Every structure is written in structure tokens, then in C-alpha cells.
Amino acid sequence: MSAKMEESEQRIARMKDYLLGVVNGDKVIAELLFYCVGRVELRSGADLKTRQMTEALDMLSEVIHIADWLRVCVNENATWLKNVDEQDRPKKLLKFGTMASITAEADRFFRRRRSSNPNEIKISKRDEELHFDLGDGWWLVKLLTATALDRESQLMQHCIGQGAYDKRLADEHASFLSLRDPFGMPHATLEIYKDAVVQFQGKQNASPIPKYVARCLPYFQSGQFAGLPKNVIKDVDGVVHTIYDLPEVLRVDGRIHIDDTVENLRLPNVIEATGSIQLGGRPCENTPKSVKAGGNLIIEGVVLDRLPDELSVAGDISLRGSIISKLPENLTVSGGLYLDRSAITQLPRGLTVRGLLGLAQTSVDHLPVDLRCSSIDISFTSIDRFDTAVFLADDGQQNSRSLKACSSALTEIVGEPRFWDIDLAGSQFTRLPDNLRVNSQLNISNTAIAEIQGTIEVFSITGKDCAGLHIGLSEIAGSLDLTNSHVSMPETFSCLSAFLRGVTFVAAPRINAMDRIVFADGPIPDLNATTVDFRPRQDTRIEGNISAYYLEVASDVDFLGENVNAKSVKVGWAAPISLSDTRELILKEGSLRSALSGFTTGPTGILGSGTLQRAIQSMSRTGQEGRNIVTIEDPPEYFVPFVDVAGQADRRR
Structure with missing residues (x-):
């Protein structure tokens, strides 16, 4: 598997884990969320491993609101759920292009539900009970029945009712609370699961008004909550504060996340946390004088227009998308420095970044001669020259000396051309250095690079959408991906795996792979691998010199050439059959479709x-x-x- 494919699968796995957590392990709802929310966010390039994802998905209430809509639809067996594509994905969920469009659909659904039942719902004493006395006549009331949830939903104009949460009432770990004033009117709704506040919503699913958050502080102070709502913080002394009224010195054992829609929020003069510190939302009234983070520091958007005077960060610093336009001179960052899409136009003198320096989509057009970093991303910039002298002394760690320059103006590399990996996809680069050394992945997709010289040392090659590419190497230890490229190469080429979808060869080579070869349409060259996979191939004829232990084909294959040799053949999801049985089946029935029928039996663990x-x-x-x-x-x-x-x-x- 190529490094890019592995990275993509990891991003998908992180997204699926995130969505499964949002819905407390409900696999059906998590799957539906992935088809809409996950698909939209992954397509935007978001990744939970970076702050790029949290910029989009920290609006947890929005994702939960969408999940509520899906939960009601599943409970009521909505007809649109059965209108699916060939991968069993509801087509309705695939039409959305943005998070806003998904949320709007959920909003419309709940508005229609409310308008169809406009009369106030009556409740009895068995529907609610007093749960916690907040003083001055204010109470937290526990909602016990579906009727109570429906009334709360009607008065608060959100989606806790109408069947979305009815099943959760039977869960002994879950409870739903309503903040009530002395007249019994609700002002906020809480969902508690075990020892964590899962949701804390105001009217119409908005954040609760600050004064109502303050009303609930005695409750948050009374319990040993593992998770508090985002607008409440507990300091090292165990005192809880709303983010709207923080002390001048705030010290927290753990992480701090301040992100709200309230403008001119006043931040503490000193902020310290043993974990990460994340600041986002609307512009704040002030910039803290001192910030100390035991983890990462993330400053997003318009919340601050400059960095604190005193800065101590043990991990990464992320200013992605921020309006901060200047960095202090002689700044040293212990981890990575992520400036992607920020207002930074020029790097300061004496900047040292011990991790990755991210400059993608910034206006930075050159790199200072005294810049030092472990790796760098200059994608989508006008930087046209890169000197490898910027790399710190090689510490032997994976990903040090990595250069990413996708769709950049880069045309020249000077200095020792030695990299962990280098990504030039879509850049202006035209010729690779003759003595280039790449420990991992070389990506030259969609470039005018005409040759990978035989003097180059590289582990894996990705060369998608390349016209007239010549590969001078006869072997690599990693993977080869030539999707949609026109290629010439030596008569024999060896690698770990090869992905040859839509590739055309000037002269058909013999390709040997220790693991897998995936081949789609076009004339088939000589192939030799443990597994040769023709499943993406539209042509139903497979012929040529093919040698494999496993041959994987689609069920509509109707011809296997006499020089096709394999230990066994796997048709679709069916169990493997012998090559002789495969030929006999084609001869008898004209295709392999009947191989997809039969019994599945055997002991536990055979899949x-x-x-x-x-x-x-x-x-x-x-x-x-x-x-x-x-x-x-x-x-x-x-x-x-x-x-x-x-x-x-x-x-x-």
C-alpha cells in the first residue's frame, strides 16, 4: 500500500472514530453521519490529526443536531433511507456539498415536525422531577418521559423531542436536565452521560446565554464531572468558572478550550495549562500577556491579532486561518508551526521550528536564509526556490527532511537533495536533481517532469496524470502508482506493489511485485505478483503473460488467456476457486457470475x-x-x- 493510500485510510478511520464517539457508539447513525458529514469534511481536506479538522468539527452541537435528525429518520424507517446507490449509501446524504446544507436539511425537518403539532404538550408529575436546587428559585429538572422531552423540544425549539432521544431514557447512564426559572420556564437543556456533560444547549440549539451558564455553576461545582461543557472551565484549585467571567490568572490541570460566539470576551492576563490551549471564536477584548501550554497552542480565526508577549509551548503552535500577521524574531518552536491560510506574509529572522513548518496557502514568497526546520510545506505558495540548508541536522526521525510543494511555483532545489519524502504534485518543477535521494515517497503527479533518472534513489514513486514520463530505474523497494499516465520504462521493473489504473506504456514491460499489482483497462503487460487484481477493469477479457498466486477478477469476466496462471481465483466477495474451475465455469456459462452463489459455512474466525x-x-x-x-x-x-x-x-x- 502506498504512503498516500495509507494516510487517506488513516484520515477516514479517524473520522469514523470521531463520529462514532459523537453518537455514543450507535453504529447505524455513525455510518449515516459518515456519508454526509464525514464525506463533506474529508473532501475539504480536513483531518482530525491536525487542527484543520477541529476548525470545522468543533461545532459539536451542529454534528449532534444532524445526528438527531438521522436518528428520528431511522426510528421511523424513512423511505429515503432505502433509496441507495451501488454502495448502499442513501442518495439523499450524498447530495450535500457543505456542512451548512446538511444542517439546513435537519432544520427544515424539525421545523416541519413542530408545525405539524403546534399545540402545547401537557405533562404530568410523573414526566419530570426536581433534580438540583440552584438557589433563588432556580432548579435543574430531570426529564423522565418522552412527553417531557417533547415539551422541552417545543418550548426550547430544538430537537430533544420528537423521538430523537426517546430510547436514551431507558439508559441508566443517561439523563436529561432542564434549567428552569422560578416560574418553571426552561432556558437551557443538558444531556449527561455517565460523568460527562454531553450537551448544554440554549434555545434553537444555540449556546446558552452567559447568565444561564452562570446559573448552572453550582451544579457543575457539586459533581466530579469528567467532561464539562465548552463554556465552563475548572481551575487547578477545583473552582469552576464560565468563560465569560474568568480570573486574571487561570491555571488548569489539563487542556483549555475557549471558543464562543460572544464578541469582546475578556481573557485572563495569564493562561497556563498542563495540556493544550485552544483559543477561537469571535474577537476577544484583550491579548493575554503570558501563555504557557504543556501541549499545543492553537489560535484560530479572528480571536487574537497578535501573539502573547511571553510564550512557552511544549508542543505545536497552530495559527491556521488566523489574522495574526507577524511573528517575533528568534522564535523557537518545540514542535510544528502551522501557519496555513494565515495572514503571515513574511517569516521573521532567527525562526527555528523543530517539527513541520506549514506555509500552505500563505502569501510568503521566499524563505529567510537563517530559517531552520525539520520539514516544510510550501504548497500553493509562490516560493520558487528551496535550499535544503533550512533543514535541521538529521535526527534520524521519520518525516524529518520532508518537503511538500503541491501546486506551488517551485522550480529549483539547491543544496543536498536528500529527503525523507518529497511531494511535487501539480508544481512548476520540471527536472529532478540527478543525485536525488528519497527515503520514502516521491510524488511527481501532474507535473511536466519528463524523467526519473536511473541515478536517483527512491523508495516509492507516485506519478499520476503524467504525460511522456520515462522511468530510468529498474527497481524500487516500495510502491509504484502510475494512474492515468503515459510511461516508458525498462523491459523489467520490480517493486513491492503497483497501481496501474489507466496507464499506457510506450513498450510493454514486465512488472514484478512482491505483493500486489492492480491493473485496470488497456493492453496488459507481463505481470508477476503474489496478487494480481483486475477488479477495476471494465474489459471482460484478461489475456497476456500473467503469473500470480491469487488472481482477483470481476464476475463479468468472460475470457482468461492461456498464459494466465494463478494458484486460485477470487471472484468478487466469493471464496477463491481454482484456475481450472474458473476456466470451466467461463466455458460452461460464459461468465463468472454464478461463482457468487452458494453456502457460507465453517467455524468461527473464517470471515x-x-x-x-x-x-x-x-x-x-x-x-x-x-x-x-x-x-x-x-x-x-x-x-x-x-x-x-x-x-x-x-x-x-
Whole structure:
């Protein structure tokens, strides 16, 4: 697997884990969230590993609001859930292009629900009970029934009612509280799960008004909460504060996150945390004099227009998208310095960054001669010259001496051309240095680079969308990706794995791969690998000199040439069959579609349940009316969403 593919899969996994956490482990709702929220955010380039993701997804209430809409639709078996694409994804969720459009759809749904039931909902004593006395006639009231949730939803104009949370009432770890004034009117709603405040919402799902947050402080002070709402902070002495009324010196054991829609929020003069400090939201009234973070420091957007005078940060500093336009001279950053999309136009003298220096999408047009960093990202900048002297002394760590210059004006590299990895995709670069050394990935996709010289040392090569590329090397130890490229190369080329979708060769080489070769359409060169995968291929004929232990093909393949050799053939999700059985099946039936039928049996751990699930999902995509699918499995391991499968009803309950 190429480094880029592995990185992409890691981003997807982080997103799925995040969404699963948002919905407290509800896999069906998390999957639906991924199809809309996850897809939109990943397409924007967001990543939970960086602050780029939290800039978009720190609006946790927005994601929860969308999840509430999806939960009601699943509970009521909405018809649009069954209108799916070939991958079983509801088409309705795939039409959204932004978070705003998804939220708007959820808003419209709940507005329609409220308008269809305009009369005030009546409750009885069994629906609510007094939970915590806040003083001066104010109480936190516990909501006990679906009727109580519906009334709270009606009065607060948010979505706790209408069935979205009814099932959670039976969970002994979950509780729903309403902040009530002396007249019994609600002003905020809280969801508590175990020892954490999961949600703290005002009217219409907005943040509660500051005075109502302050009203709840006695409750937050009374309990040992592992998680407090974002507008409440507990200091090292155990005293809780609202972010609207912080002391002049704030010290916290853990992380600090201050991000609110209130303008001219006053920050403490001194902020210290053993963990990370994150400041975002509307412009603040002041800039702290001193900030000390045991983790990272993140300053986002317009919250501050300059850095604090005294700065001590053990980890990364991120100013992504901020309006801060100047850095102090002789600044040393212990971790990475992320300035992407910020107002920075020029780097200061004496800047040292022991991690990655991120300058993507800034107006910086040159690098100071005394700049030092471990790695650098100059993507989408007008920087046209890079001197490897900026790299700190090689500490032997992975990713040191990495250069990312995607879609940049870079045309020249001077100094010792030795890198961990180098990404020139879409840049103005035209010729690689003859003595280039790349320990990991070289990416020259969509560039005018015409040759990868035989004198170059590289582990993996990605050269997508390259016209007239010549590869002078006869082998690499890593992966080769030549998707949609026109390539010439030696008669024999060896690598770990190869991805050859849409590639055309000047002269067909013999490609040997220790692991896998993926080949799509076009004339097939000589291929030799542990696994040769033709599943992306549209052409139903497979012929040529092919040698593999495993051959993977689509079910519509109708011809295997006589020089195709494999130990076994895997058709779609079906269990492997021998090459002779494959040829016989093609001869008898004209294709391999019937290989997708049969029994799945065997002991635990042979992937029988997973195969069964994929088979059902595949069959559900054929759209044949009246099809009835019966599964026999005890106990059932998977619930297959949006498919009417006999015997799954008990699983749902």
C-alpha cells in the first residue's frame, strides 16, 4: 500500500472514530453521519490529526443536531433511507456539498415536525422531577418521559423531542436536565452521560446565554464531572468558572478550550495549562500577556491579532486561518508551526521550528536564509526556490527532511537533495536533481517532469496524470502508482506493489511485485505478483503473460488467456476457486457470475459472517422487486442497514 493510500485510510478511520464517539457508539447513525458529514469534511481536506479538522468539527452541537435528525429518520424507517446507490449509501446524504446544507436539511425537518403539532404538550408529575436546587428559585429538572422531552423540544425549539432521544431514557447512564426559572420556564437543556456533560444547549440549539451558564455553576461545582461543557472551565484549585467571567490568572490541570460566539470576551492576563490551549471564536477584548501550554497552542480565526508577549509551548503552535500577521524574531518552536491560510506574509529572522513548518496557502514568497526546520510545506505558495540548508541536522526521525510543494511555483532545489519524502504534485518543477535521494515517497503527479533518472534513489514513486514520463530505474523497494499516465520504462521493473489504473506504456514491460499489482483497462503487460487484481477493469477479457498466486477478477469476466496462471481465483466477495474451475465455469456459462452463489459455512474466525454481509449488500444493489433474503446464523454478528432481512428484527431490538 502506498504512503498516500495509507494516510487517506488513516484520515477516514479517524473520522469514523470521531463520529462514532459523537453518537455514543450507535453504529447505524455513525455510518449515516459518515456519508454526509464525514464525506463533506474529508473532501475539504480536513483531518482530525491536525487542527484543520477541529476548525470545522468543533461545532459539536451542529454534528449532534444532524445526528438527531438521522436518528428520528431511522426510528421511523424513512423511505429515503432505502433509496441507495451501488454502495448502499442513501442518495439523499450524498447530495450535500457543505456542512451548512446538511444542517439546513435537519432544520427544515424539525421545523416541519413542530408545525405539524403546534399545540402545547401537557405533562404530568410523573414526566419530570426536581433534580438540583440552584438557589433563588432556580432548579435543574430531570426529564423522565418522552412527553417531557417533547415539551422541552417545543418550548426550547430544538430537537430533544420528537423521538430523537426517546430510547436514551431507558439508559441508566443517561439523563436529561432542564434549567428552569422560578416560574418553571426552561432556558437551557443538558444531556449527561455517565460523568460527562454531553450537551448544554440554549434555545434553537444555540449556546446558552452567559447568565444561564452562570446559573448552572453550582451544579457543575457539586459533581466530579469528567467532561464539562465548552463554556465552563475548572481551575487547578477545583473552582469552576464560565468563560465569560474568568480570573486574571487561570491555571488548569489539563487542556483549555475557549471558543464562543460572544464578541469582546475578556481573557485572563495569564493562561497556563498542563495540556493544550485552544483559543477561537469571535474577537476577544484583550491579548493575554503570558501563555504557557504543556501541549499545543492553537489560535484560530479572528480571536487574537497578535501573539502573547511571553510564550512557552511544549508542543505545536497552530495559527491556521488566523489574522495574526507577524511573528517575533528568534522564535523557537518545540514542535510544528502551522501557519496555513494565515495572514503571515513574511517569516521573521532567527525562526527555528523543530517539527513541520506549514506555509500552505500563505502569501510568503521566499524563505529567510537563517530559517531552520525539520520539514516544510510550501504548497500553493509562490516560493520558487528551496535550499535544503533550512533543514535541521538529521535526527534520524521519520518525516524529518520532508518537503511538500503541491501546486506551488517551485522550480529549483539547491543544496543536498536528500529527503525523507518529497511531494511535487501539480508544481512548476520540471527536472529532478540527478543525485536525488528519497527515503520514502516521491510524488511527481501532474507535473511536466519528463524523467526519473536511473541515478536517483527512491523508495516509492507516485506519478499520476503524467504525460511522456520515462522511468530510468529498474527497481524500487516500495510502491509504484502510475494512474492515468503515459510511461516508458525498462523491459523489467520490480517493486513491492503497483497501481496501474489507466496507464499506457510506450513498450510493454514486465512488472514484478512482491505483493500486489492492480491493473485496470488497456493492453496488459507481463505481470508477476503474489496478487494480481483486475477488479477495476471494465474489459471482460484478461489475456497476456500473467503469473500470480491469487488472481482477483470481476464476475463479468468472460475470457482468461492461456498464459494466465494463478494458484486460485477470487471472484468478487466469493471464496477463491481454482484456475481450472474458473476456466470451466467461463466455458460452461460464459461468465463468472454464478461463482457468487452458494453456502457460507465453517467455524468461527473464517470471515463467514463478513462474507455473508457483503453478499447480502451486493444482492440488495440489484434492485429486484420481491426478493426475500433469509440468513441463518446464531448469534447474528452484523446488522445490515436498509435491507429487509428476515431474522434481523430481534437484532435491532
